Amino acid sequence: MEREKVIEVRDLVKKFGAFTANDHLSFDVYRGEIFGFLGANGAGKTTAIRILCGLSRPTSGRVMVAGIDASRRPEEIKKRIGYMSQRFSLYEDLTVRENIELYGGIYGMRMKELIHRREAMLQRLSFTSYGDTLIRSLPLGLRQKLSFATAVFHDPEIVFLDEPTSGVDPVTRRQFWEMIYETASQGITVFVTTHYMDEAEYCDRITIMNEGKIVALDTPSVLRQQYGTATVEELFVKITRPQRTMV
Amino acid sequence: MFLLRKEFRHIRRNTFIARAIIAVPIIQMLVLVPAVTFEVKRIDLAVIDSDHSRASRELVAKLSGSSFFAVAATPQSVREAESMLFAGNADMVLVIPSDFSEGLAGLTRPRLQVLVDAVNSTSAQLAWTYLNSVVRDFNRDVLLSGGSPPGQAGGMIMSSGSMPGLSVLPHYWYNPTLNYKYFMLPGILVILITAIGLLMSGLNLVREKESGTIEQINVTPVMKWELIASKIIPFFIIGLFDLALGLSIGWLAFHIPFEGSLLLFFACAMIFLVAVLGMALFLSTMASTQQQFLFVSYFVMMIFILMSGIFTPVESMPVWAQQFNWVNPVAYLMRINRMIMLKGSGFHDIAMDVGLLSLLATSLLTLAIRAYRKRA
Known part of the structure:
Protein backbone atom coordinates (compact mmCIF):
# COMPACT_ATOMS: atom_id res chain seq x y z
CA MET A 1 0.00 0.00 0.00
CA GLU A 2 1.44 3.34 -1.02
CA ARG A 3 1.72 5.63 2.00
CA GLU A 4 0.44 9.17 1.73
CA LYS A 5 3.09 11.82 1.17
CA VAL A 6 2.63 15.01 3.18
CA ILE A 7 5.89 16.60 2.13
CA GLU A 8 7.41 16.21 -1.29
CA VAL A 9 10.69 17.94 -2.07
CA ARG A 10 12.40 17.70 -5.46
CA ASP A 11 15.69 19.39 -6.31
CA LEU A 12 15.26 22.13 -3.75
CA VAL A 13 17.95 24.77 -4.11
CA LYS A 14 18.32 27.81 -1.87
CA LYS A 15 21.08 30.28 -2.50
CA PHE A 16 22.08 33.33 -0.49
CA GLY A 17 24.21 35.24 -2.94
CA ALA A 18 27.05 32.96 -3.91
CA PHE A 19 26.48 30.64 -0.98
CA THR A 20 24.34 27.56 -1.59
CA ALA A 21 22.59 26.63 1.64
CA ASN A 22 20.46 23.86 0.15
CA ASP A 23 21.93 22.00 -2.80
CA HIS A 24 19.37 19.92 -4.73
CA LEU A 25 17.54 18.35 -1.84
CA SER A 26 14.99 15.64 -2.66
CA PHE A 27 12.98 13.69 -0.12
CA ASP A 28 9.46 12.65 0.85
CA VAL A 29 7.83 12.61 4.26
CA TYR A 30 4.84 10.35 4.91
CA ARG A 31 1.81 11.08 6.99
CA GLY A 32 2.14 10.27 10.68
CA GLU A 33 5.84 9.55 10.69
CA ILE A 34 8.57 11.09 12.81
CA PHE A 35 11.09 12.40 10.36
CA GLY A 36 14.50 13.30 11.78
CA PHE A 37 16.57 15.93 10.06
CA LEU A 38 20.19 15.70 11.18
CA GLY A 39 23.24 17.66 10.26
CA ALA A 40 26.08 19.66 11.70
CA ASN A 41 25.68 23.33 12.47
CA GLY A 42 25.40 25.25 9.23
CA ALA A 43 24.52 22.18 7.18
CA GLY A 44 21.36 23.90 5.93
CA LYS A 45 18.71 22.33 8.18
CA THR A 46 17.14 25.54 9.36
CA THR A 47 17.13 26.99 5.85
CA ALA A 48 15.23 23.96 4.59
CA ILE A 49 12.77 23.98 7.46
CA ARG A 50 12.03 27.67 6.91
CA ILE A 51 11.25 27.01 3.26
CA LEU A 52 8.93 24.16 4.20
CA CYS A 53 7.12 26.50 6.62
CA GLY A 54 6.63 29.21 4.04
CA LEU A 55 8.95 31.65 5.83
CA SER A 56 11.41 31.67 2.98
CA ARG A 57 11.15 31.00 -0.78
CA PRO A 58 13.18 28.37 -2.60
CA THR A 59 15.56 29.58 -5.31
CA SER A 60 14.49 26.65 -7.45
CA GLY A 61 12.99 23.20 -7.16
CA ARG A 62 9.59 21.89 -6.22
CA VAL A 63 8.38 21.92 -2.63
CA MET A 64 4.93 20.56 -1.77
CA VAL A 65 3.75 20.70 1.81
CA ALA A 66 0.35 19.24 2.70
CA GLY A 67 -0.39 19.25 -1.02
CA ILE A 68 0.41 22.94 -1.45
CA ASP A 69 3.19 24.51 -3.46
CA ALA A 70 5.55 26.37 -1.11
CA SER A 71 6.78 28.76 -3.78
CA ARG A 72 3.31 29.83 -4.84
CA ARG A 73 0.99 29.69 -1.85
CA PRO A 74 3.08 29.78 1.32
CA GLU A 75 0.24 31.40 3.29
CA GLU A 76 -1.96 28.35 2.60
CA ILE A 77 0.72 26.10 4.03
CA LYS A 78 0.80 28.15 7.20
CA LYS A 79 -2.78 27.17 7.97
CA ARG A 80 -1.89 23.49 8.01
CA ILE A 81 1.35 23.39 9.91
CA GLY A 82 2.71 24.07 13.35
CA TYR A 83 6.20 25.41 13.96
CA MET A 84 8.47 25.56 16.93
CA SER A 85 11.57 27.58 16.19
CA GLN A 86 15.07 27.22 17.52
CA ARG A 87 14.66 30.40 19.45
CA PHE A 88 12.11 30.36 22.19
CA SER A 89 9.20 32.33 20.91
CA LEU A 90 6.29 32.47 23.29
CA TYR A 91 5.62 35.91 24.72
CA GLU A 92 7.44 36.13 28.02
CA ASP A 93 5.28 38.88 29.42
CA LEU A 94 2.06 36.97 28.79
CA THR A 95 0.77 34.11 30.90
CA VAL A 96 0.55 30.50 29.78
CA ARG A 97 -3.20 30.81 29.17
CA GLU A 98 -2.81 34.11 27.30
CA ASN A 99 -0.19 32.67 24.96
CA ILE A 100 -2.34 29.68 24.09
CA GLU A 101 -5.35 31.93 23.64
CA LEU A 102 -3.39 34.16 21.28
CA TYR A 103 -2.32 31.33 19.00
CA GLY A 104 -5.67 29.60 19.13
CA GLY A 105 -7.27 32.89 18.19
CA ILE A 106 -4.90 33.49 15.30
CA TYR A 107 -5.85 30.10 13.84
CA GLY A 108 -9.47 31.15 14.01
CA MET A 109 -10.67 29.05 16.93
CA ARG A 110 -13.94 30.00 18.56
CA MET A 111 -13.52 31.34 22.08
CA LYS A 112 -15.65 28.65 23.69
CA GLU A 113 -13.86 25.82 21.94
CA LEU A 114 -10.55 27.51 22.57
CA ILE A 115 -11.05 27.68 26.32
CA HIS A 116 -12.29 24.12 26.43
CA ARG A 117 -9.29 22.79 24.53
CA ARG A 118 -6.86 24.95 26.40
CA GLU A 119 -7.99 23.67 29.77
CA ALA A 120 -7.91 20.08 28.50
CA MET A 121 -4.39 20.61 27.26
CA LEU A 122 -3.19 22.16 30.51
CA GLN A 123 -4.69 19.21 32.35
CA ARG A 124 -3.00 16.70 30.07
CA LEU A 125 0.38 18.35 30.61
CA SER A 126 -0.35 18.77 34.35
CA PHE A 127 0.19 22.46 33.76
CA THR A 128 -3.03 23.70 35.30
CA SER A 129 -1.27 25.27 38.28
CA TYR A 130 0.93 27.29 35.91
CA GLY A 131 -1.96 28.55 33.84
CA ASP A 132 -1.72 32.14 35.04
CA THR A 133 2.04 32.24 35.42
CA LEU A 134 4.00 34.53 33.14
CA ILE A 135 6.16 32.57 30.71
CA ARG A 136 9.12 34.56 31.96
CA SER A 137 8.94 32.79 35.31
CA LEU A 138 8.73 29.23 33.94
CA PRO A 139 11.79 26.96 33.90
CA LEU A 140 13.22 26.21 30.44
CA GLY A 141 12.01 22.61 30.31
CA LEU A 142 8.42 23.62 30.93
CA ARG A 143 8.67 26.40 28.40
CA GLN A 144 9.86 24.02 25.71
CA LYS A 145 7.02 21.59 26.43
CA LEU A 146 4.52 24.40 26.36
CA SER A 147 6.01 25.73 23.17
CA PHE A 148 5.50 22.34 21.54
CA ALA A 149 1.98 21.98 22.87
CA THR A 150 1.18 25.43 21.47
CA ALA A 151 2.63 24.50 18.08
CA VAL A 152 0.16 21.59 17.80
CA PHE A 153 -2.74 23.27 19.61
CA HIS A 154 -4.60 23.93 16.36
CA ASP A 155 -4.23 20.31 15.13
CA PRO A 156 -1.92 20.91 12.20
CA GLU A 157 -1.17 18.22 9.62
CA ILE A 158 2.56 18.61 10.13
CA VAL A 159 4.56 20.08 12.96
CA PHE A 160 8.10 21.35 12.39
CA LEU A 161 10.40 21.30 15.40
CA ASP A 162 13.72 23.06 14.97
CA GLU A 163 16.11 21.75 17.63
CA PRO A 164 13.38 21.63 20.24
CA THR A 165 15.43 20.03 22.98
CA SER A 166 18.66 21.99 22.90
CA GLY A 167 19.65 23.02 26.39
CA VAL A 168 17.05 20.84 28.07
CA ASP A 169 17.90 18.31 30.79
CA PRO A 170 17.73 14.54 29.95
CA VAL A 171 14.57 13.89 31.95
CA THR A 172 12.68 16.68 30.22
CA ARG A 173 14.05 15.53 26.89
CA ARG A 174 12.60 12.11 27.48
CA GLN A 175 9.22 13.60 28.41
CA PHE A 176 9.43 15.79 25.36
CA TRP A 177 9.89 12.75 23.14
CA GLU A 178 6.93 11.11 24.78
CA MET A 179 4.93 14.13 23.69
CA ILE A 180 6.30 13.72 20.17
CA TYR A 181 5.22 10.07 20.05
CA GLU A 182 1.79 10.95 21.33
CA THR A 183 1.46 13.62 18.67
CA ALA A 184 2.55 11.27 15.90
CA SER A 185 0.10 8.63 17.13
CA GLN A 186 -2.67 11.17 16.53
CA GLY A 187 -1.67 11.26 12.88
CA ILE A 188 0.28 14.50 13.01
CA THR A 189 3.50 14.25 11.05
CA VAL A 190 6.53 15.36 13.05
CA PHE A 191 9.48 16.89 11.26
CA VAL A 192 12.28 17.37 13.76
CA THR A 193 15.86 18.59 13.61
CA THR A 194 18.24 17.70 16.38
CA HIS A 195 21.84 17.60 17.49
CA TYR A 196 21.33 14.72 19.86
CA MET A 197 22.08 11.47 18.13
CA ASP A 198 20.30 9.37 20.72
CA GLU A 199 17.16 11.24 19.75
CA ALA A 200 17.74 10.28 16.14
CA GLU A 201 17.23 6.68 17.18
CA TYR A 202 13.66 7.55 18.16
CA CYS A 203 12.79 8.72 14.66
CA ASP A 204 11.03 6.55 12.09
CA ARG A 205 13.35 7.76 9.38
CA ILE A 206 16.30 10.10 9.41
CA THR A 207 18.10 12.11 6.85
CA ILE A 208 21.62 13.42 7.35
CA MET A 209 22.66 16.67 5.75
CA ASN A 210 26.18 17.82 5.14
CA GLU A 211 27.22 21.07 3.51
CA GLY A 212 23.83 21.68 1.99
CA LYS A 213 23.36 18.18 0.59
CA ILE A 214 21.50 15.10 1.78
CA VAL A 215 24.06 12.37 2.30
CA ALA A 216 21.90 9.64 3.83
CA LEU A 217 18.21 8.92 4.19
CA ASP A 218 16.53 5.83 5.66
CA THR A 219 15.44 4.29 8.93
CA PRO A 220 18.07 4.43 11.68
CA SER A 221 18.53 0.65 11.67
CA VAL A 222 18.98 0.34 7.91
CA LEU A 223 21.55 3.15 7.93
CA ARG A 224 23.46 1.62 10.83
CA GLN A 225 23.67 -1.68 8.99
CA GLN A 226 24.57 -0.05 5.72
CA TYR A 227 27.51 1.82 7.25
CA GLY A 228 28.36 -0.87 9.75
CA THR A 229 28.09 1.28 12.85
CA ALA A 230 26.61 0.49 16.26
CA THR A 231 24.93 3.83 16.85
CA VAL A 232 23.61 6.73 14.85
CA GLU A 233 26.24 8.89 16.46
CA GLU A 234 29.05 6.84 14.92
CA LEU A 235 27.14 6.82 11.68
CA PHE A 236 26.85 10.58 11.73
CA VAL A 237 30.54 11.09 12.36
CA LYS A 238 31.43 8.59 9.67
CA ILE A 239 29.28 10.24 7.08
CA THR A 240 29.95 13.88 7.80
CA ARG A 241 33.68 13.56 8.48
CA PRO A 242 34.83 10.50 6.53
CA GLN A 243 38.53 11.36 6.50
CA ARG A 244 38.85 11.21 10.28
CA THR A 245 37.11 7.91 10.88
CA MET A 246 39.02 5.84 8.38
CA VAL A 247 41.04 3.98 10.99
CA MET B 1 -9.14 40.53 17.75
CA PHE B 2 -6.60 38.41 19.56
CA LEU B 3 -3.53 40.25 18.38
CA LEU B 4 -4.90 43.53 19.61
CA ARG B 5 -5.64 42.11 23.04
CA LYS B 6 -2.11 40.80 23.14
CA GLU B 7 -0.64 44.23 22.38
CA PHE B 8 -2.65 45.87 25.12
CA ARG B 9 -1.54 43.16 27.53
CA HIS B 10 2.08 43.86 26.65
CA ILE B 11 1.60 47.53 27.35
CA ARG B 12 -0.18 46.90 30.61
CA ARG B 13 2.43 44.41 31.79
CA ASN B 14 5.27 46.74 30.99
CA THR B 15 4.83 49.04 33.97
CA PHE B 16 7.54 51.36 32.77
CA ILE B 17 5.83 52.01 29.45
CA ALA B 18 2.45 52.27 31.13
CA ARG B 19 3.76 54.94 33.47
CA ALA B 20 5.63 56.72 30.72
CA ILE B 21 2.40 57.07 28.75
CA ILE B 22 1.03 59.17 31.60
CA ALA B 23 4.22 60.88 32.73
CA VAL B 24 5.71 61.95 29.41
CA PRO B 25 2.95 64.37 28.39
CA ILE B 26 2.78 65.88 31.85
CA ILE B 27 6.51 66.48 32.08
CA GLN B 28 6.82 67.63 28.50
CA MET B 29 4.05 70.18 28.84
CA LEU B 30 5.06 71.50 32.24
CA VAL B 31 8.74 71.75 31.39
CA LEU B 32 8.94 72.60 27.72
CA VAL B 33 6.09 75.04 27.37
CA PRO B 34 7.42 77.58 29.87
CA ALA B 35 11.08 76.82 29.13
CA VAL B 36 11.21 77.05 25.36
CA THR B 37 10.70 80.72 24.79
CA PHE B 38 12.23 83.53 22.82
CA GLU B 39 11.03 86.15 25.21
CA VAL B 40 14.03 88.01 26.56
CA LYS B 41 13.31 88.68 30.19
CA ARG B 42 16.44 89.65 32.04
CA SER B 145 8.72 118.10 31.73
CA GLY B 146 9.79 121.10 29.70
CA GLY B 147 13.53 120.69 29.72
CA SER B 148 13.54 122.61 26.48
CA PRO B 149 10.83 124.03 24.30
CA PRO B 150 9.13 121.50 22.05
CA GLY B 151 10.15 121.69 18.45
CA GLN B 152 13.63 122.61 19.35
CA ALA B 153 16.37 120.04 19.34
CA GLY B 154 15.88 118.82 22.84
CA GLY B 155 16.53 115.37 24.16
CA MET B 156 19.01 113.03 22.69
CA ILE B 157 19.15 110.90 19.64
CA MET B 158 20.02 107.34 19.33
CA SER B 159 21.56 106.06 16.18
CA SER B 160 18.25 104.69 15.03
CA GLY B 161 15.93 106.27 17.50
CA SER B 162 12.66 107.58 16.24
CA MET B 163 11.37 111.02 16.94
CA PRO B 164 7.96 111.40 18.41
CA GLY B 165 5.27 112.66 16.13
CA LEU B 166 3.73 109.79 14.29
CA SER B 167 3.15 106.81 16.47
CA VAL B 168 2.35 103.33 15.35
CA LEU B 169 0.09 101.41 17.65
CA PRO B 170 0.35 97.70 16.97
CA HIS B 171 -2.54 95.35 17.53
CA TYR B 172 -1.34 91.79 17.84
CA TRP B 173 -4.07 89.57 16.55
CA TYR B 174 -4.63 85.93 17.55
CA ASN B 175 -2.15 86.22 20.39
CA PRO B 176 -2.89 89.70 21.73
CA THR B 177 -0.54 89.55 24.69
CA LEU B 178 2.32 88.13 22.61
CA ASN B 179 2.43 85.21 24.96
CA TYR B 180 5.11 82.92 23.71
CA LYS B 181 3.56 79.95 25.46
CA TYR B 182 0.51 80.22 23.25
CA PHE B 183 2.72 79.93 20.23
CA MET B 184 4.79 77.04 21.55
CA LEU B 185 2.10 74.94 23.15
CA PRO B 186 0.38 73.71 19.99
CA GLY B 187 3.81 72.85 18.61
CA ILE B 188 4.86 70.95 21.69
CA LEU B 189 1.68 68.91 21.48
CA VAL B 190 2.77 67.90 17.99
CA ILE B 191 6.22 66.88 19.21
CA LEU B 192 4.59 64.86 21.95
CA ILE B 193 2.51 62.69 19.67
CA THR B 194 5.26 62.46 17.07
CA ALA B 195 7.67 61.00 19.58
CA ILE B 196 5.12 58.65 21.07
CA GLY B 197 3.81 57.45 17.73
CA LEU B 198 7.16 56.98 16.08
CA LEU B 199 9.19 55.46 18.88
CA MET B 200 6.72 53.31 20.77
CA SER B 201 5.21 51.56 17.78
CA GLY B 202 8.45 51.17 15.85
CA LEU B 203 10.36 49.80 18.80
CA ASN B 204 7.54 47.39 19.52
CA LEU B 205 7.87 45.67 16.17
CA VAL B 206 11.67 45.65 16.18
CA ARG B 207 11.68 44.20 19.68
CA GLU B 208 9.62 41.28 18.41
CA LYS B 209 12.14 40.79 15.64
CA GLU B 210 14.96 40.77 18.17
CA SER B 211 13.30 38.28 20.49
CA GLY B 212 12.23 36.02 17.63
CA THR B 213 8.55 36.06 18.54
CA ILE B 214 7.67 37.69 15.24
CA GLU B 215 8.87 34.56 13.45
CA GLN B 216 6.32 32.52 15.34
CA ILE B 217 3.62 34.98 14.26
CA ASN B 218 4.89 34.99 10.67
CA VAL B 219 4.52 31.22 10.45
CA THR B 220 0.82 31.48 11.30
CA PRO B 221 -1.77 32.23 8.63
CA VAL B 222 -2.45 35.67 10.16
CA MET B 223 -3.12 38.29 7.50
CA LYS B 224 -0.58 41.01 6.99
CA TRP B 225 -3.11 43.77 7.49
CA GLU B 226 -4.31 42.20 10.76
CA LEU B 227 -0.78 42.18 12.05
CA ILE B 228 -0.14 45.76 11.00
CA ALA B 229 -3.43 46.91 12.45
CA SER B 230 -2.52 45.29 15.75
CA LYS B 231 0.75 47.21 15.74
CA ILE B 232 -0.88 50.52 14.88
CA ILE B 233 -4.18 50.72 16.73
CA PRO B 234 -2.82 50.61 20.31
CA PHE B 235 -0.38 53.42 19.66
CA PHE B 236 -3.00 55.37 17.77
CA ILE B 237 -5.17 55.27 20.88
CA ILE B 238 -2.26 56.09 23.18
CA GLY B 239 -1.32 59.01 20.93
CA LEU B 240 -4.81 60.46 21.10
CA PHE B 241 -4.96 59.89 24.84
CA ASP B 242 -1.67 61.70 25.36
CA LEU B 243 -2.80 64.52 23.11
CA ALA B 244 -5.91 64.97 25.21
CA LEU B 245 -3.84 64.82 28.38
CA GLY B 246 -1.35 67.37 27.04
CA LEU B 247 -4.11 69.67 25.94
CA SER B 248 -5.81 69.49 29.33
CA ILE B 249 -2.55 70.40 31.01
CA GLY B 250 -2.13 73.33 28.65
CA TRP B 251 -5.57 74.46 29.56
CA LEU B 252 -5.23 73.96 33.31
CA ALA B 253 -1.66 75.14 33.77
CA PHE B 254 -1.27 77.79 31.09
CA HIS B 255 -4.87 78.74 30.34
CA ILE B 256 -4.20 78.34 26.67
CA PRO B 257 -7.13 79.62 24.68
CA PHE B 258 -8.77 77.17 22.33
CA GLU B 259 -10.51 79.11 19.59
CA GLY B 260 -11.39 76.40 17.10
CA SER B 261 -13.21 73.12 17.03
CA LEU B 262 -11.97 70.34 19.27
CA LEU B 263 -13.46 67.81 16.91
CA LEU B 264 -11.51 69.15 13.96
CA PHE B 265 -8.39 69.29 16.08
CA PHE B 266 -8.61 65.62 17.02
CA ALA B 267 -9.62 64.57 13.52
CA CYS B 268 -6.45 66.17 12.14
CA ALA B 269 -4.38 64.55 14.87
CA MET B 270 -5.78 61.18 13.84
CA ILE B 271 -4.71 61.64 10.24
CA PHE B 272 -1.32 62.74 11.48
CA LEU B 273 -0.97 59.69 13.71
CA VAL B 274 -1.68 57.39 10.79
CA ALA B 275 1.15 59.10 8.90
CA VAL B 276 3.58 58.85 11.79
CA LEU B 277 2.69 55.25 12.61
CA GLY B 278 3.01 54.30 8.95
CA MET B 279 6.45 55.84 8.95
CA ALA B 280 7.37 54.04 12.17
CA LEU B 281 6.37 50.69 10.70
CA PHE B 282 8.20 51.40 7.49
CA LEU B 283 11.39 52.25 9.38
CA SER B 284 11.00 49.19 11.58
CA THR B 285 10.80 46.89 8.58
CA MET B 286 14.23 48.11 7.60
CA ALA B 287 15.83 47.85 11.03
CA SER B 288 16.70 44.53 12.59
CA THR B 289 17.70 45.79 16.02
CA GLN B 290 16.21 48.36 18.35
CA GLN B 291 19.49 50.23 18.27
CA GLN B 292 19.33 50.66 14.50
CA PHE B 293 15.75 51.76 14.70
CA LEU B 294 16.38 54.28 17.44
CA PHE B 295 19.29 55.82 15.62
CA VAL B 296 17.40 56.26 12.37
CA SER B 297 14.15 57.42 13.87
CA TYR B 298 15.85 59.89 16.19
CA PHE B 299 17.51 61.43 13.18
CA VAL B 300 14.29 61.50 11.16
CA MET B 301 12.36 62.95 14.07
CA MET B 302 14.85 65.73 14.66
CA ILE B 303 14.81 66.79 11.03
CA PHE B 304 11.04 66.68 10.82
CA ILE B 305 10.58 68.68 13.99
CA LEU B 306 13.22 71.31 13.38
CA MET B 307 12.06 71.87 9.82
CA SER B 308 8.40 71.93 10.73
CA GLY B 309 8.42 75.56 11.74
CA ILE B 310 8.09 75.00 15.45
CA PHE B 311 10.74 77.60 16.29
CA THR B 312 11.44 79.42 13.08
CA PRO B 313 8.86 80.39 10.50
CA VAL B 314 8.84 78.05 7.52
CA GLU B 315 8.49 81.09 5.25
CA SER B 316 11.98 82.27 6.17
CA MET B 317 13.58 78.94 5.35
CA PRO B 318 15.34 78.41 2.02
CA VAL B 319 13.08 77.28 -0.81
CA TRP B 320 14.35 73.69 -0.80
CA ALA B 321 13.53 73.44 2.89
CA GLN B 322 10.02 74.70 2.25
CA GLN B 323 9.67 72.13 -0.48
CA PHE B 324 10.85 69.41 1.87
CA ASN B 325 7.96 70.26 4.13
CA TRP B 326 5.57 68.96 1.50
CA VAL B 327 6.46 65.50 2.79
CA ASN B 328 6.89 66.46 6.42
CA PRO B 329 3.77 65.46 8.36
CA VAL B 330 4.98 67.39 11.39
CA ALA B 331 4.94 70.65 9.41
CA TYR B 332 1.30 70.14 8.45
CA LEU B 333 0.08 69.46 11.95
CA MET B 334 2.22 72.26 13.36
CA ARG B 335 0.40 74.72 11.11
CA ILE B 336 -3.01 73.11 11.55
CA ASN B 337 -2.76 73.05 15.35
CA ARG B 338 -1.76 76.68 15.62
CA MET B 339 -4.46 77.76 13.24
CA ILE B 340 -7.18 75.83 15.02
CA MET B 341 -6.07 76.65 18.54
CA LEU B 342 -5.06 80.30 18.17
CA LYS B 343 -6.98 81.54 15.15
CA GLY B 344 -10.02 79.35 15.47
CA SER B 345 -9.71 78.32 11.85
CA GLY B 346 -12.44 76.13 10.48
CA PHE B 347 -12.17 73.23 8.09
CA HIS B 348 -12.25 75.31 4.93
CA ASP B 349 -9.27 77.38 6.16
CA ILE B 350 -7.08 74.34 6.55
CA ALA B 351 -8.62 72.09 3.90
CA MET B 352 -5.50 72.19 1.76
CA ASP B 353 -3.26 71.10 4.62
CA VAL B 354 -5.70 68.43 5.75
CA GLY B 355 -5.93 67.06 2.22
CA LEU B 356 -2.19 66.90 1.72
CA LEU B 357 -1.67 65.40 5.16
CA SER B 358 -4.23 62.69 4.39
CA LEU B 359 -2.46 61.93 1.14
CA LEU B 360 0.82 61.66 3.00
CA ALA B 361 -0.72 59.42 5.65
CA THR B 362 -2.16 57.09 3.02
CA SER B 363 1.14 56.89 1.16
CA LEU B 364 3.19 56.19 4.27
CA LEU B 365 0.81 53.50 5.44
CA THR B 366 0.78 51.87 2.00
CA LEU B 367 4.55 51.99 1.93
CA ALA B 368 4.70 50.29 5.32
CA ILE B 369 2.27 47.55 4.33
CA ARG B 370 4.13 46.88 1.11
CA ALA B 371 7.50 46.84 2.83
CA TYR B 372 6.36 44.43 5.51
CA ARG B 373 7.17 40.82 4.67
CA LYS B 374 5.82 37.86 6.57
CA ARG B 375 9.17 36.20 6.20
CA ALA B 376 12.69 36.13 7.54
Missing part, protein backbone atom coordinates in the same frame (compact mmCIF):
# COMPACT_ATOMS: atom_id res chain seq x y z
CA ILE B 43 19.10 91.42 30.08
CA ASP B 44 22.28 91.98 32.06
CA LEU B 45 23.28 95.53 31.40
CA ALA B 46 26.68 97.09 32.02
CA VAL B 47 26.46 100.86 32.28
CA ILE B 48 29.36 103.25 31.81
CA ASP B 49 28.13 106.52 33.17
CA SER B 50 30.59 109.23 32.18
CA ASP B 51 28.18 112.00 33.07
CA HIS B 52 27.33 111.21 36.70
CA SER B 53 24.40 113.58 36.59
CA ARG B 54 20.89 113.39 37.97
CA ALA B 55 19.61 112.82 34.44
CA SER B 56 21.95 109.93 33.75
CA ARG B 57 21.03 108.30 37.04
CA GLU B 58 17.37 108.70 36.16
CA LEU B 59 17.88 106.95 32.86
CA VAL B 60 19.70 104.07 34.56
CA ALA B 61 16.99 103.84 37.19
CA LYS B 62 14.35 103.71 34.49
CA LEU B 63 16.16 100.91 32.76
CA SER B 64 16.71 98.84 35.84
CA GLY B 65 13.14 99.54 36.86
CA SER B 66 11.83 97.80 33.79
CA SER B 67 11.44 94.06 34.06
CA PHE B 68 13.69 93.48 31.07
CA PHE B 69 16.90 94.94 32.33
CA ALA B 70 19.13 94.41 35.30
CA VAL B 71 22.15 96.60 35.80
CA ALA B 72 24.77 93.98 36.35
CA ALA B 73 27.83 96.21 36.61
CA THR B 74 29.11 99.73 36.24
CA PRO B 75 32.54 99.36 34.66
CA GLN B 76 34.83 102.36 34.48
CA SER B 77 36.13 101.96 30.97
CA VAL B 78 34.88 100.73 27.64
CA ARG B 79 37.64 98.19 27.64
CA GLU B 80 36.47 96.75 30.94
CA ALA B 81 32.91 96.64 29.61
CA GLU B 82 34.06 94.85 26.49
CA SER B 83 35.74 92.13 28.51
CA MET B 84 32.53 91.68 30.49
CA LEU B 85 30.62 91.31 27.26
CA PHE B 86 33.19 88.81 26.07
CA ALA B 87 33.03 86.78 29.27
CA GLY B 88 29.25 86.75 29.13
CA ASN B 89 28.82 88.71 32.36
CA ALA B 90 26.89 91.33 30.47
CA ASP B 91 24.54 91.05 27.51
CA MET B 92 24.59 94.70 26.65
CA VAL B 93 26.73 97.74 27.39
CA LEU B 94 25.30 101.24 27.58
CA VAL B 95 27.74 104.14 27.39
CA ILE B 96 26.38 107.46 28.65
CA PRO B 97 28.51 110.31 27.32
CA SER B 98 29.79 113.08 29.56
CA ASP B 99 27.70 115.69 27.78
CA PHE B 100 24.51 113.80 28.50
CA SER B 101 22.80 116.22 30.85
CA GLU B 102 23.97 119.21 28.85
CA GLY B 103 22.45 117.64 25.83
CA LEU B 104 19.16 117.23 27.60
CA ALA B 105 19.22 120.91 28.21
CA GLY B 106 19.42 121.34 24.48
CA LEU B 107 22.98 122.52 24.27
CA THR B 108 24.56 119.63 22.43
CA ARG B 109 23.26 116.54 20.79
CA PRO B 110 24.53 113.69 22.92
CA ARG B 111 24.74 110.20 21.55
CA LEU B 112 24.26 107.08 23.64
CA GLN B 113 26.42 104.20 22.62
CA VAL B 114 25.12 100.64 22.88
CA LEU B 115 27.10 97.44 22.50
CA VAL B 116 25.10 94.24 22.22
CA ASP B 117 26.23 90.63 22.48
CA ALA B 118 24.67 89.37 19.27
CA VAL B 119 25.69 85.72 19.40
CA ASN B 120 21.99 85.02 19.53
CA SER B 121 20.72 87.48 16.99
CA THR B 122 17.11 87.17 18.04
CA SER B 123 17.66 88.06 21.65
CA ALA B 124 20.10 90.79 20.66
CA GLN B 125 17.49 92.43 18.49
CA LEU B 126 14.89 92.11 21.17
CA ALA B 127 17.23 93.64 23.75
CA TRP B 128 17.94 96.52 21.39
CA THR B 129 14.24 97.08 20.81
CA TYR B 130 13.49 97.11 24.52
CA LEU B 131 16.31 99.54 25.24
CA ASN B 132 15.18 101.75 22.43
CA SER B 133 11.67 101.95 23.77
CA VAL B 134 12.82 102.72 27.29
CA VAL B 135 15.05 105.49 26.01
CA ARG B 136 12.23 106.83 23.86
CA ASP B 137 10.03 106.92 26.93
CA PHE B 138 12.71 108.74 28.82
CA ASN B 139 13.05 111.21 25.99
CA ARG B 140 9.36 111.91 25.99
CA ASP B 141 9.35 112.45 29.75
CA VAL B 142 12.13 114.95 29.38
CA LEU B 143 10.29 116.81 26.65
CA LEU B 144 7.06 116.89 28.59
